[in-house]
Amino acid sequence: MAAAIPQIDSVVQKRYMELVANFFKSAFDARNVGKKVVWMAYFLPSELCYTLDAVPFYPEIYGGVCARMGIVLKYIEAAESFGYPRELCSATKSAAGLALSGEAPPPDAVLSTQPVCDGGMKVHEFVAVRYKCPHFFIDMPYSTDARAVEYLKGELEEALKFLAESFGAELSEERLKEVMELSKRAEELHLEVNELRRKKPSPLLSIELFGQYFFPCSFLGGTQAAVDFYAFVAEEARRRLREGDVPEEKYRILWSPLVPQSFLSILQWLELEYKAKIVMEMVGYAPKIEMDAAEPLESLARKTLEARFPSLGNGPGVFNLDRYRKVVKDYDIDAVIYFAHWGCRTICSAVKMVKDMLREEFDIPMLVLDGDIFDPRNNPVEQARARVEEFFEMLE
Amino acid sequence: MIVAGVDIGSLTVKAVILRDNEVVATSTLITGDDAATAAKTAINEALKSLAERGMSVTLDSLDHIVATGVGRKEVTFAHEEKTDVRCDAVGARHIFPSVRTVVDIGAESCKVIRLSKKGRVEDFTANDKCASGTGMFLDVLAKVIGVGVEKLGELSLKAKKPAKISSMCTVFAESEVISYIHRKVPIENIIAGVHESIANRIFGMMNRVGVEKDIALVGGVARNVGVVKALEAKVGESILVPEGPQLIGALGAALIAAEACGTA
Numbered sequence: 001m002a003a004a005i006p007q008i009d010s011v012v013q014k015r016y017m018e019l020v021a022n023f024f025k026s027a028f029d030a031r032n033v034g035k036k037v038v039w040m041a042y043f044l045p046s047e048l049c050y051t052l053d054a055v056p057f058y059p060e061i062y063g064g065v066c067a068r069m070g071i072v073l074k075y076i077e078a079a080e081s082f083g084y085p086r087e088l089c090s091a092t093k094s095a096a097g098l099a100l101s102g103e104a105p106p107p108d109a110v111l112s113t114q115p116v117c118d119g120g121m122k123v124h125e126f127v128a129v130r131y132k133c134p135h136f137f138i139d140m141p142y143s144t145d146a147r148a149v150e151y152l153k154g155e156l157e158e159a160l161k162f163l164a165e166s167f168g169a170e171l172s173e174e175r176l177k178e179v180m181e182l183s184k185r186a187e188e189l190h191l192e193v194n195e196l197r198r199k200k201p202s203p204l205l206s207i208e209l210f211g212q213y214f215f216p217c218s219f220l221g222g223t224q225a226a227v228d229f230y231a232f233v234a235e236e237a238r239r240r241l242r243e244g245d246v247p248e249e250k251y252r253i254l255w256s257p258l259v260p261q262s263f264l265s266i267l268q269w270l271e272l273e274y275k276a277k278i279v280m281e282m283v284g285y286a287p288k289i290e291m292d293a294a295e296p297l298e299s300l301a302r303k304t305l306e307a308r309f310p311s312l313g314n315g316p317g318v319f320n321l322d323r324y325r326k327v328v329k330d331y332d333i334d335a336v337i338y339f340a341h342w343g344c345r346t347i348c349s350a351v352k353m354v355k356d357m358l359r360e361e362f363d364i365p366m367l368v369l370d371g372d373i374f375d376p377r378n379n380p381v382e383q384a385r386a387r388v389e390e391f392f393e394m395l396e
Numbered sequence: 397m398i399v400a401g402v403d404i405g406s407l408t409v410k411a412v413i414l415r416d417n418e419v420v421a422t423s424t425l426i427t428g429d430d431a432a433t434a435a436k437t438a439i440n441e442a443l444k445s446l447a448e449r450g451m452s453v454t455l456d457s458l459d460h461i462v463a464t465g466v467g468r469k470e471v472t473f474a475h476e477e478k479t480d481v482r483c484d485a486v487g488a489r490h491i492f493p494s495v496r497t498v499v500d501i502g503a504e505s506c507k508v509i510r511l512s513k514k515g516r517v518e519d520f521t522a523n524d525k526c527a528s529g530t531g532m533f534l535d536v537l538a539k540v541i542g543v544g545v546e547k548l549g550e551l552s553l554k555a556k557k558p559a560k561i562s563s564m565c566t567v568f569a570e571s572e573v574i575s576y577i578h579r580k581v582p583i584e585n586i587i588a589g590v591h592e593s594i595a596n597r598i599f600g601m602m603n604r605v606g607v608e609k610d611i612a613l614v615g616g617v618a619r620n621v622g623v624v625k626a627l628e629a630k631v632g633e634s635i636l637v638p639e640g641p642q643l644i645g646a647l648g649a650a651l652i653a654a655e656a657c658g659t660a
Contacts (some may be wrong), residue, residue: 359519368521386466386479386522387522390479390481393481393482394516394518394520
């Protein structure tokens with residue numbers, strides 16, 4: 001299958017691709033430089049690893065990179081051949097397939113949790129069993145209140161101790177604070193980029209980061225690389241605004257919740273040809289989070305609970321709807337495209353609730369695109385284009 | 397002012413010619429593997445019937461042509477292309493001005509479109525990845541049962557107890573039908589069961605966009621009275637079916653062409 005990465009002439013995209021390549025290269029190179037690799041569930045905080053000088057490897061995120069490159073199917077099919085059903089989430093299957101293939105950096109430890117879904121939780125257990133490596137389960141609370149933060153703080157502390165013991169490493173409070181200082185800075189700069197994307201017209205395209213503006217602060221949280229990257233993007237956005245070098249914008253779109261990595265041509269077509277600019281992705285939206293490096297674990301608990309998980313369905317649906325309300329207002333959204341990922345009960349269950357709220361409260365239409373975030377077999381491109389054309393014709 | 401609308405579906409291509417907003421000729425042909433040629437032939441067929449009535453018009457002399465349907469992008473000689481959703485809405489609304497919900501069941505697609513009181517498209521949904529509930533579904537099952545697809549509707553009205561077709565998948569539904577045949581279940585009951593399964597699927601889609609009265613059923617499958625009755629029973633409302641329901645998309649395209657010329 002041919003490489004599927006839709007590249008555009010963008011310094012931001014080039015820099016992002018370098019960042020992602022280096023991030024995964026560090027996991028593949030880890031053993032050679034004497035570092036430990038931790039397989040992490042989607043959106044568990046990378047800061048845990050960086051505190052111990054270990055390297056996080058997110059198999060579902062790497063599956064997304066493989067989907068972009070058009071090579072994910074062999075991992076999905078490996079999982080299906082092993083016994084995972086065709087209907088199961090392709091992100092889960094790509095993680096299982098990576099473990100089965102032996103082509104991913106082998107884990108020295110596994111950290112898992114129950115959000116985004118129980119399939120994701122189980123696949124990490126499977127990875128730990130397959131590689132016979134220590135596994136720690138972080139019990140994620142279902143809300144974001146003070147009690148939940150306190151509870152998760154304890155869970156993260158235990159996870160850190162578990163990793164330190166597993167690796168025979170020393171846990172340094174000083175190092176944790178340093179990591180959290182960088183984490184806090186990356187979150188602040190991410191918010192700054194999000195703020196710049198609110199401008200009309202918005203200076204950045206979603207396709208420039210393949211819809212993953214959350215990537216650096218989620219998976220490189222606690223590193224200088226994440227800080228430098230957001231600073232670069234913010235500066236480029238300001239330059240574009242200053243010089244009037246802003247991509248044309250006919251419609252302002254909220255894409256929700258995840259951007260399909262095997263289906264990026266639809267984003268490119270939307271933004272470049274249709275001038276329907278995706279000014280925010282629901283999973284990339286985050287409120288301002290109170291973070292204090294002097295209280296590192298509490299800050300990390302707050303970030304973990306408040307940043308990305310609620311947009312993917314952790315916590316009550318009402319909380320999720322409030323985020324939609326805020327994004328629609330803050331970003332002056334014209335329409336929402338909801339990508340109902342095949343095999344995801346959480347995402348698909350919320351469709352009606354979100355669509356009705358948008359229509360009743362904002363009179364904003366929502367297009368539901370049925371498809372698959374990674375598996376190209378479930379993404380008929382022409383049908384999706386037809387649906388999008390019909391949708392925009394409706395807006396005219 | 398003479399304009400044309402051409403609807404290139406997955407199975408058939410339909411053309412409608414309008415003169416001063418009146419339908420003066422139509423044609424329906426098998427699409428085949430060359431959508432552009434099929435579209436041209438369909439329009440020429442319709443124009444030929446005009447010539448037989450003493451109206452000499454050529455393809456090149458048409459004032460405006462709008463293409464719609466799955467193959468619309470192939471019709472390079474059309475002046476513009478519009479989506480099926482828009483054309484179905486315009487066509488159905490032209491025939492039934494009170495219509496608020498348009499259901500289009502074609503050979504391989506089914507769509508539900510909700511319209512505002514003024515006829516603006518407010519929401520729509522369509523089948524993706526699955527041909528159940530479409531004309532192709534009926535075609536496959538007609539072959540298994542061994543009757544012509546055009547006879548399915550009338551036969552199903554004789555059913556006393558529709559058979560339960562539980563699978564939404566065309567292939568699995570086919571094996572269910574075969575097992576009913578082996579169990580000597582009356583053929584009309586099997587056909588009625590197939591129609592009910594289509595109605596169930598369409599009803600789910602209708603609820604996804606929200607049903608507003610009046611409801612119109614268009615597309616080739618609307619010619620099957622059994623499907624219409626099954627859907628009416630499921631929805632609990634009567635359903636409007638235009639004459640020549642398969643032509644509604646092409647009619648909508650022609651009306652949009654007329655509007656472009658300032659005559660609609």
